[in-house]
Amino acid sequence: xxxxxxxxxxxxxxxxxxxNKSSHYVTMREVAEAASVSVATVSLVVNNKPDARxxxxxxxxxxxxxxxxxxxxxxxxxxxVSGGSRFIGLVTDAIATTPFxxxxxxxxQDEAWKHGFVLLIANTEGNEDAExxxxxxxxxxxxxxxxxxTWYHRAAEVPKALQETDFVLVNCYSPAxxxxxxxxxxxxxxxxxxxLLLREGHRRIAVVNxxxxxxxxxxxxxxxxxxxxxxxVAYEPSLVFDARPDxxxxxxxxxxxxxxxxxxxxxxxxxxxxxxYDGLRERGLSVPGDIAVVGFDNQEVIAAHLRPPLTTVxxxxxxLGAAGIQVLLGLAETAGDGRLEIDCPAVExxxxxxxxxxxxxxxxxxxxxx
Amino acid sequence: xxxxxxxxxxxxxxxxxxxNKSSHYVTMREVAEAASVSVATVSLVVNNKPDARxxxxxxxxxxxxxxxxxxxxxxxxxxxVSGGSRFIGLVTDAIATTPFxxxxxxxxQDEAWKHGFVLLIANTEGNEDAExxxxxxxxxxxxxxxxxxTWYHRAAEVPKALQETDFVLVNCYSPAxxxxxxxxxxxxxxxxxxxLLLREGHRRIAVVNxxxxxxxxxxxxxxxxxxxxxxxVAYEPSLVFDARPDxxxxxxxxxxxxxxxxxxxxxxxxxxxxxxYDGLRERGLSVPGDIAVVGFDNQEVIAAHLRPPLTTVxxxxxxLGAAGIQVLLGLAETAGDGRLEIDCPAVExxxxxxxxxxxxxxxxxxxxxx
Numbered sequence: 025x026x027x028x029x030x031x032x033x034x035x036x037x038x039x040x041x042x043x044n045k046s047s048h049y050v051t052m053r054e055v056a057e058a059a060s061v062s063v064a065t066v067s068l069v070v071n072n073k074p075d076a077r078x079x080x081x082x083x084x085x086x087x088x089x090x091x092x093x094x095x096x097x098x099x100x101x102x103x104x105v106s107g108g109s110r111f112i113g114l115v116t117d118a119i120a121t122t123p124f125x126x127x128x129x130x131x132x133q134d135e136a137w138k139h140g141f142v143l144l145i146a147n148t149e150g151n152e153d154a155e156x157x158x159x160x161x162x163x164x165x166x167x168x169x170x171x172x173x174t175w176y177h178r179a180a181e182v183p184k185a186l187q188e189t190d191f192v193l194v195n196c197y198s199p200a201x202x203x204x205x206x207x208x209x210x211x212x213x214x215x216x217x218x219x220l221l222l223r224e225g226h227r228r229i230a231v232v233n234x235x236x237x238x239x240x241x242x243x244x245x246x247x248x249x250x251x252x253x254x255x256x257v258a259y260e261p262s263l264v265f266d267a268r269p270d271x272x273x274x275x276x277x278x279x280x281x282x283x284x285x286x287x288x289x290x291x292x293x294x295x296x297x298x299x300x301y302d303g304l305r306e307r308g309l310s311v312p313g314d315i316a317v318v319g320f321d322n323q324e325v326i327a328a329h330l331r332p333p334l335t336t337v338x339x340x341x342x343x344l345g346a347a348g349i350q351v352l353l354g355l356a357e358t359a360g361d362g363r364l365e366i367d368c369p370a371v372e373x374x375x376x377x378x379x380x381x382x383x384x385x386x387x388x389x390x391x392x393x394x
Numbered sequence: 395x396x397x398x399x400x401x402x403x404x405x406x407x408x409x410x411x412x413x414n415k416s417s418h419y420v421t422m423r424e425v426a427e428a429a430s431v432s433v434a435t436v437s438l439v440v441n442n443k444p445d446a447r448x449x450x451x452x453x454x455x456x457x458x459x460x461x462x463x464x465x466x467x468x469x470x471x472x473x474x475v476s477g478g479s480r481f482i483g484l485v486t487d488a489i490a491t492t493p494f495x496x497x498x499x500x501x502x503q504d505e506a507w508k509h510g511f512v513l514l515i516a517n518t519e520g521n522e523d524a525e526x527x528x529x530x531x532x533x534x535x536x537x538x539x540x541x542x543x544t545w546y547h548r549a550a551e552v553p554k555a556l557q558e559t560d561f562v563l564v565n566c567y568s569p570a571x572x573x574x575x576x577x578x579x580x581x582x583x584x585x586x587x588x589x590l591l592l593r594e595g596h597r598r599i600a601v602v603n604x605x606x607x608x609x610x611x612x613x614x615x616x617x618x619x620x621x622x623x624x625x626x627v628a629y630e631p632s633l634v635f636d637a638r639p640d641x642x643x644x645x646x647x648x649x650x651x652x653x654x655x656x657x658x659x660x661x662x663x664x665x666x667x668x669x670x671y672d673g674l675r676e677r678g679l680s681v682p683g684d685i686a687v688v689g690f691d692n693q694e695v696i697a698a699h700l701r702p703p704l705t706t707v708x709x710x711x712x713x714l715g716a717a718g719i720q721v722l723l724g725l726a727e728t729a730g731d732g733r734l735e736i737d738c739p740a741v742e743x744x745x746x747x748x749x750x751x752x753x754x755x756x757x758x759x760x761x762x763x764x
Binding site for chain 1: 496499500503504507512513515516517531535641642645665668669672675693695696699700701
């Protein structure tokens with residue numbers, strides 16, 4: 025929000041049209057008021073989201089307001105010129121409980137600085153009152169907009185107070201698809217992880233999925249399935265296990281997993297892989313000699329330091345934060361559904377080896393091939 | 395810094411004494427100017443640091459300026475009343491490279507909020523230009539003061555720009571002892587870890603120290619030594635090993651460590667303990683049955699999830715951040731040397747068992763005690 029917007033919110037008597045007669049910089053908020061819609065809706069219309077669930081009538085109303093008020097969507101340049109707000113807000117539900125959130129902050133902060141903005145950060149532990157207070161503080165400080173981020177990728181209820189300003193969801197999304205969101209590409213990541221195993225000839229690939237319902241649960245499994253089917257391998261539900269998404273989960277699933285004789289395992293995350301390593305080791309199996317293992321997350325203190333170092337797929341937390349700022353500033357576009365998906369790249373280390381050669385088949389004379 | 399201070403910095407023509415004639419709130423910065431010393435020096439004198447290396451003459455000059463200007467050190471109450479700065483700055487050298495820094499931010503943020511302040515955060519990756527730019531931005535935003543924090547406890551060169559405002563070092567300290575600092579109590583932590591082992595009857599306790607020169611290297615070893623000597627156990631340098639402070643270091647030291655026949659090991663951190671677990675396991679030794687292991691850090695994703703869960707000592711990152719804010723706001727006192735040490739509490743899990751009974755000694759008749 026610019027200082028003009030703040031003045032308006034504080035009860036400036038002049039209406040939007042009156043203010044427009046001066047050299048006043050028209051804001052998205054004023055367009056929203058004039059069209060009787062939320063700022064988020066204006067943002068979706070302005071950024072050309074054909075698939076967003078906005079009626080043609082509403083779109084027309086927004087476009088009318090834009091024309092009437094003379095709104096120019098490139099707020100960044102305007103703000104830079106007008107010397108308006110230098111702040112962007114970042115509301116997170118948890119810095120405390122995960123090493124990950126820090127990377128989202130880091131990416132957002134670097135990108136904000138690059139464009140001359142300072143990040144105001146509030147950690148709310150998911151508490152609604154704290155969220156309201158944080159967002160209200162940010163509005164008072166005339167933020168250009170707010171990133172609302174969660175520590176794991178999930179559906180989020182968009183706090184009402186966010187509608188007062190321009191905002192972008194990071195690592196979460198609104199199920200109603202009425203807000204722009206930057207999220208990890210779970211399907212692509214799951215396919216990426218699976219292809220690391222397929223490439224080495226593995227065909228019997230188990231999946232240790234999480235017991236937590238989440239986009240990661242559904243998306244990574246879908247990616248796995250797409251990748252194996254693309255490689256001509258049939259999907260076998262008996263190879264898919266659900267386990268707690270931590271070391272204990274990975275350790276506990278070893279027995280039933282091995283009963284299915286996989287040659288490779290795609291784990292929901294690196295912590296699961298770490299626990300599975302222990303479970304395999306206790307049964308005298310070595311990684312990657314006896315069984316290949318791929319993780320997910322590329323978690324800082326774990327993945328590179330397991331024995332053997334873990335091949336995995338990175339959750340792009342830094343990039344999520346940076347992209348959130350870019351979307352907020354109009355420097356990056358979201359897709360038709362209002363989402364921008366960030367790729368999860370493969371990080372290859374030492375836990376994947378070639379699949380064992382298929383058991384030799386005797387020919388009619390009982391001779392085996394050399 | 396308050397808005398009055400900022401006005402002064404921007405070249406307000408009125409001198410400090412002139413300004414004092416109005417109801418103007420006198421700032422630490424004005425005292426510093428009047429006494430021709432740094433803000434940090436005023437802060438040390440005001441907070442009664444008898445051991446700080448400040449000459450009696452300088453102290454007298456500061457006290458004169460305080461009397462002349464009518465300075466009242468409780469800036470917090472003043473700021474709240476005057477409606478001055480609502481910001482506190484936090485400059486960190488790395489959010490990216492460690493899961494820990496987030497906890498310092500979290501503690502600082504919670505404590506700042508509690509007192510009605512908002513945290514402005516800048517991550518500089520230790521780059522001097524970025525530091526200068528960040529601090530200068532914070533001064534422009536009229537921060538009440540700045541926390542300068544590092545991701546591991548170390549000596550730090552205080553950036554010159556910090557002298558423009560009130561500041562507190564967090565997780566680092568100035569070797570010249572000319573700045574207030576909140577740091578983890580390494581000696582106490584090392585003693586704490588060692589006592590967890592002594593209490594279970596261990597007497598032959600190895601130490602895997604770090605190869606990195608640091609307060610943690612020296613302090614934890616000193617704590618170990620104090621604890622064993624207090625328990626009547628002689629210090630044996632052959633039981634002390636240096637290793638890389640990660641999993642690879644702990645794994646690599648297993649062989650030579652076992653050659654000294656310890657019944658217990660105090661590891662420099664949890665990552666070292668994780669690697670040592672692997673090294674011990676490969677040699678058929680079980681924890682805690684054959685050997686007890688204690689870590690340090692209580693690192694989120696590791697300590698509780700090793701097999702067995704690791705008994706360790708927590709690095710109080712959250713508390714460091716919170717205490718930094720308290721010191722800055724005059725709500726907590728540093729010790730005579732300008733430092734406030736935060737305790738490292740024990741976190742007991744399952745990697746420490748009783749020491750093996752001493753080998754039975756035959757009596758003169760060749761009989762062994764029952």
